[in-house]
Amino acid sequence: MKxxxxxxxxxxxxxxxxxxxxxxxxxxxxxxxxxxxxTLLTIFAGFHIFKKAFMDLKYKIIGIDLLVTIxxxxxxxxxxxxxxxxxxxxFTLGHYxxxxxxxxxxxxxxxxxxxxxxxxxLITLDKEDMVSLDSLKxxxxxxxxxxxxxxxxxxxxxxxxxxxxxxxxxxxMPVEKDISDAIIGSTVVTSGYLKMRVxxxxxxxxxxxxxxxxxxxxxxxxxxxxxxxxxxxxxTPLIVIFSIFIFIMTKDIRLSITMLVIACPGxxxxxxxxxxxxxxxNAAKKGILFKGGDSIEKLSKGEIxxxxxxxxxxxxxxxxxxxxxFHISEEELIKIASIGEAYSEHPIAHAIIQEAMKNHVDxxxxxxxxxxxxxxxxxxxxxxxxYSLGNERILENPLMGEYQMAYHKFLNVGYTTLxxxxxxxxxxxxxxxxxxxxxxELLMKDLKSLGIKKTVMLTGDQEIVAHQIANxxxxxxxxxxxxxxxxxxxxxxxxxxxxxxxxxxxxxxxLALSYADASVAVGGIGKDLAMxxxxxxxxxxxxxxxxxxxxxxxxxKINMIQNIIFALSVVFFLMIGVLLNQVTMSLGMLVHxxxxxxxxINAIRLLxxxxxxxxxxxxxxxxxxxxxxHL
Amino acid sequence: xxxxxxQLETLTCPSCIRRIEGxxxxxxxxxxxVVKFNASKVEVVxxxxxxxxxxxxxxxxxxxxxxxxxx
Numbered sequence: 001m002k003x004x005x006x007x008x009x010x011x012x013x014x015x016x017x018x019x020x021x022x023x024x025x026x027x028x029x030x031x032x033x034x035x036x037x038x039t040l041l042t043i044f045a046g047f048h049i050f051k052k053a054f055m056d057l058k059y060k061i062i063g064i065d066l067l068v069t070i071x072x073x074x075x076x077x078x079x080x081x082x083x084x085x086x087x088x089x090x091f092t093l094g095h096y097x098x099x100x101x102x103x104x105x106x107x108x109x110x111x112x113x114x115x116x117x118x119x120x121x122l123i124t125l126d127k128e129d130m131v132s133l134d135s136l137k138x139x140x141x142x143x144x145x146x147x148x149x150x151x152x153x154x155x156x157x158x159x160x161x162x163x164x165x166x167x168x169x170x171x172x173m174p175v176e177k178d179i180s181d182a183i184i185g186s187t188v189v190t191s192g193y194l195k196m197r198v199x200x201x202x203x204x205x206x207x208x209x210x211x212x213x214x215x216x217x218x219x220x221x222x223x224x225x226x227x228x229x230x231x232x233x234x235x236t237p238l239i240v241i242f243s244i245f246i247f248i249m250t251k252d253i254r255l256s257i258t259m260l261v262i263a264c265p266g267x268x269x270x271x272x273x274x275x276x277x278x279x280x281x282n283a284a285k286k287g288i289l290f291k292g293g294d295s296i297e298k299l300s301k302g303e304i305x306x307x308x309x310x311x312x313x314x315x316x317x318x319x320x321x322x323x324x325x326f327h328i329s330e331e332e333l334i335k336i337a338s339i340g341e342a343y344s345e346h347p348i349a350h351a352i353i354q355e356a357m358k359n360h361v362d363x364x365x366x367x368x369x370x371x372x373x374x375x376x377x378x379x380x381x382x383x384x385x386x387y388s389l390g391n392e393r394i395l396e397n398p399l400m401g402e403y404q405m406a407y408h409k410f411l412n413v414g415y416t417t418l419x420x421x422x423x424x425x426x427x428x429x430x431x432x433x434x435x436x437x438x439x440x441e442l443l444m445k446d447l448k449s450l451g452i453k454k455t456v457m458l459t460g461d462q463e464i465v466a467h468q469i470a471n472x473x474x475x476x477x478x479x480x481x482x483x484x485x486x487x488x489x490x491x492x493x494x495x496x497x498x499x500x501x502x503x504x505x506x507x508x509x510x511l512a513l514s515y516a517d518a519s520v521a522v523g524g525i526g527k528d529l530a531m532x533x534x535x536x537x538x539x540x541x542x543x544x545x546x547x548x549x550x551x552x553x554x555x556x557k558i559n560m561i562q563n564i565i566f567a568l569s570v571v572f573f574l575m576i577g578v579l580l581n582q583v584t585m586s587l588g589m590l591v592h593x594x595x596x597x598x599x600x601i602n603a604i605r606l607l608x609x610x611x612x613x614x615x616x617x618x619x620x621x622x623x624x625x626x627x628x629x630h631l
Numbered sequence: 632x633x634x635x636x637x638q639l640e641t642l643t644c645p646s647c648i649r650r651i652e653g654x655x656x657x658x659x660x661x662x663x664x665v666v667k668f669n670a671s672k673v674e675v676v677x678x679x680x681x682x683x684x685x686x687x688x689x690x691x692x693x694x695x696x697x698x699x700x701x702x
Contacts, residue, residue, distance in 0.1 A: 051695050052650070059654050063646040098643045106641070106669060218669040233649070266644065277669045 011096055017041040018089045025082045038085040046072060046088035062237045064266065071257040075585060078253055086586035087261060094593025101600040105274050105607065108281025109218070112211050115167055115186045120151035123195065140198045144189050152185035152198055153205045159194035163187050168206065168525065169540030170287025184525065206525060210539075213291070213531070214284045218277045220292030231268070239263040254585070255578065262574040262588035267595040271563035274603035279556030282607050287539035288549045295535035298518035300553035302501035305452055305546075306491055308512070309459035309469065311505035312522055312543065314434040318347050320355035322415065322431035324406050331361055333428040337420050338363040340380045340389050343370055348416060351432050377418070388421045395421055414468035436469065439544040444474050446547040453498065458487045458512070487512040503546060506530020520546060559606055563599045570595040632662055635684050637673040640697040642666070647696070654694060658682065 005012070021041055024034035046069075053069035056062065068091055075084040122131045123141040133151055136142075141157070144150050150163070162174040165187045174190045177183055183196060185205045202208065239260065247256035276293040283290055290296050310316050325333050338356035341349035342363070356363050367380035377390010388394045392407060399407055399419075403426045410417040415431035444455055456477040459466050466480035479490055488511045491500050495517065502509075502516030505523055513519040513533045521534035523541040531537050538545045574591055577583035583591075642648075648666040651673055655664035660681025665674045675687050688698055 048695060055654070055694050056650060059650070059657065061646075061649055061653055063650060064644060065646075095643050099641050102643060103641050109670075215667070215670045219667040236646075269644070269646075273669060 011093065014041060014045045014089055014092065017044065018086070021082060021085050021089075035081060038081040041085040042072065042076065042081075042088050045085070045092045049088060049091060062240060064236070067236065067240070067260045067263075071260045071585060074253060074257045080254070080585075083585045087589045090586060090589040090593055094589075094596060098593075098596055098600060101597065101604065102274070105278045105600065105603055106218070106281065108278075108285055108607065109211065109214055112167075112207070112214065112284065115149075115207060117149040117151050117186065121145075134202075136198055136201050138198055138201060142196050142198060143193070144196065145193045146189055146191055148189055150183050150185055150187050150189065150196070153200035154183055154185075154196035154198045156181050156183060156194050157197050159192055161192035161194045162190045164190045165540070168210070168287065169542075170285070170545065171540040171542055209531075210284070210289065213289055213537075214280060217280050217290055217292045217295070220294065223294065223297065235263075255581065258578050258583060258585045258588055259575075261585050262578055262583065262592055263571065266592060267567035267570060267599045268564065270596060271567050271599050272560050274600050275556050275560040275563055275606060278603045278606035279552060279559070283549065283552050286545070286548060288545055288552065289531075289537040289539065290549075290553070291535050291537075295518065296553045296556050298499070299501065299520070299536055299550060300557040301499040302518055302550065303452065304454045304456065304494055304498040304500055305447055306456045306458055306487075306500060306502045306512070306516065307475070308487070308502075308504035308509050309457055309461055309466065310434060311507055312437075312503055313440050313457065313469065313473065314436055316434060316505065316507075318351040318416065318432045319435050320351055320430055321433045321435060322410065323428065324410070324431075325428035326403070326426055328427050330428075331359065333420060333430070334359065335361045335363060336382060336387060336427075337389055337418070337430060339365050339382055340367050340370075340378055340387060340420075342366055344372070344378070348418070348432055352418075352430060386423050389418055391417070392419060395419065395426075399426070412464070414465040433465070436472065437541065437543055439542065441473055443544050443547060446544075447550075450547065450550055452550075456490075456494075458482055458490060460484075460508075484508050484511050488515040491515050501550075503543070504530070504534075506534070520549065522546075556606060559603060563602055566602070567595060567599060632676055633679050633684075634674065634676045635687060636702040637675070637688065637691060637698050638700040638702070639671045639673060639691070640699060642668055642671045642696075651691060651694060651696070655687070655690060658690065661687075 017037060017040060020037050021034070024030070024037060049065045050069050052063070052065040056066045068087065072084045072088055075087065116133065118133060119130050120133055120136055121143045122129050122136070123143050128143055136152055142151060142154070156177055156179050158179065160176070160178050163177050163183060164174045165184065166172050168184055168187055177194075182199070183194075184207070185200075186207045200206075203212075242263075243256040243259045246259055247253060250256075272293065276296060279296060280290045280292075290299075307313050320334075323330050323333060334352065334356045338353045338361065341352050353363065365382065367382050369386075370378065370380045372378050373390070373394065375393065377388060377394035379386065379388050379394070381387065392399050406429055407417060407419065410429055410431045413431075415433050418430045418432070420427045420430070447455060454477065455475045456479065457466060457470050457475045458479050460482050461480060463480040466478050470478040479486075482490070487509060491502060491512060492515060494500055499518070500516045501518045501520060502512050503520045503522060504513055506513070506521045507530075510530075510533050513521065513530070518536065519534045520536045520538065521530035522538045522543050525539050536549055538549065570591065574583060574588055578588065648668050651666045652664050655661050655673075655675060660678035662676040662678065663674075666672070667674070673691060677687060684701065688701065691698060
């Protein structure tokens with residue numbers, strides 16, 4: 001109770017005065033008491049307004065406070081004490097409520113800031129100490145136990161853990177991390193423990209940079225918003241002139257001061273920024289970063305989506321996808337090939353060794369007489385036998401019969417294909433390909449259902465691989481064998497007809513990112529350049545979030561249009577009401593402040609509702625769960 | 632040149648932007664003054680010979696805004 005009084009004391013005080021004023025206004029007796037009460041209310045509720053108006057005059061700015069002050073003084077002078085008191089009260093109350101609700105629209109950012117843990121467990125030579133986060137330095141060694149938040153960005157030097165990165169990426173499945181993996185501050189260890197070396201502290205950490213980006217985004221001015229600001233800049237002085245004009249014409253001071261009060265562009269000016277702020281905040285919670293209102297507007301208009309292939313639609317890491325053997329077992333084939341590739345740094349070699357490790361094949365032995373032949377493959381000996389591993393040119397004799405058929409079958413589906421042969425015969429084929437990210441097929445269907453007219457894949461890869469993937473996904477157009485600058489040219493060629501969206505992983509496609517009307521970078525964590533260039537950053541590797549991002553951008557846009565239409569119609573109908581002498585000054589102020597509140601509340605809907613996927617709902621039920629279990 | 636960032640209480644009306652920016656920029660020694668409405672922050676770059684953190688803070692307070700913190 002004490003707290004409520006302390007926090008809201010001022011509002012309770014002026015509200016009581018207002019109720020008294022209303023009673024005395026109705027009773028219409030004891031004029032002295034009403035005079036005192038109403039004057040007190042005008043002074044107490046209007047003090048801030050008058051002060052601001054005075055400042056505005058000093059710096060030659062015409063703002064809403066000045067309009068209200070003129071109106072109040074005029075009302076007071078013509079003896080309309082109740083109107084003067086009511087207008088100041090409603091204006092102050094309105095601002096008070098707006099402040100509380102605006103804080104709500106900005107709450108996502110505060111929630112992000114609250115994610116930061118306060119302490120870290122620092123490991124020194126012989127002991128561990130709890131230290132404050134501010135005292136951490138790059139290179140410090142920290143211990144993080146299960147259930148704890150990782151204090152800051154770093155690299156694992158000991159331990160194997162599952163980490164919940166939901167707060168950063170919006171991804172609800174915990175991710176497995178091992179020695180030498182990078183970890184992000186404020187994510188939570190859900191199982192295991194780890195020792196880490198700190199790589200970033202303070203303002204440089206991923207979380208701090210994300211907070212900074214959201215903050216910048218919320219204050220970047222979209223086109224619509226700039227227009228509104230210019231509008232309100234000229235609109236307010238115009239209203240003053242208009243009121244004076246009405247007074248000269250009608251000699252009705254009540255009418256002209258009512259005009260001053262109701263014409264304030266409050267709801268109109270705030271209509272756009274509140275929707276953007278709420279939308280950007282909600283998206284950030286799902287691991288989708290919009291760079292600003294402009295980015296939201298651009299994405300919402302997108303009609304055609306271009307995808308980079310490698311690293312965006314595919315994982316960007318070659319994997320063994322098919323094996324065919326002749327005369328030996330699959331395990332043996334992989335074992336011999338892996339041992340042969342032991343010294344190679346090539347990604348293809350890495351894929352084969354990965355496959356062996358995945359199947360727990362023993363590959364401790366090393367090859368002898370290892371020899372790498374450029375453009376062909378390798379030759380080596382193992383257990384006194386000589387092997388060749390590579391494309392068909394590594395073989396002494398041309399491929400024949402079933403070997404040739406199998407080899408071409410692999411090539412035709414777009415695999416990078418390796419042959420393993422001993423001195424006498426071919427032993428098997430290994431098909432390697434860059435595999436699709438999960439949910440990519442679903443995404444293409446979702447985009448169509450969102451009304452996206454066309455999907456196009458742009459890749460530097462060869463035709464056959466590109467078509468193979470495009471067919472699998474159901475992508476409309478494919479452009480293969482491209483250089484990075486070609487991608488930008490192709491996007492440009494569509495721009496006359498469509499609003500373009502380009503989706504890339506930020507590697508080799510900075511140019512395309514900057515050319516498209518709206519650009520989206522996938523897997524933004526740790527990719528600074530892509531995060532800088534793209535309009536929208538999907539923090540996780542989950543490309544399916546593109547659908548959520550487009551949905552959010554459209555919802556925000558609709559919300560903004562609703563707000564603008566509503567605000568305009570309120571002003572319009574109020575004006576008519578005033579001109580027909582149906583609206584008093586205090587009623588005008590009530591409607592005006594009410595409309596501002598409604599606009600804010602409409603924007604708050606963007607925070608509450610699950611506007612992209614089903615993520616927020618799940619988070620909220622989880623929170624409720626936790627809260628109730630604490631009770 | 633020195634940069635200071637003031638965190639204000641929640642700003643409610645966009646006219647605050649012009650009031651604060653307009654006032655600060657007219658003072659001597661203020662290079663730039665930017666109000667971030669949604670973050671409720673004021674970023675001021677000024678000449679240390681002519682202004683100080685305190686003088687900037689005072690102007691903003693005089694305009695009727697509560698300053699929560701300073702960086």
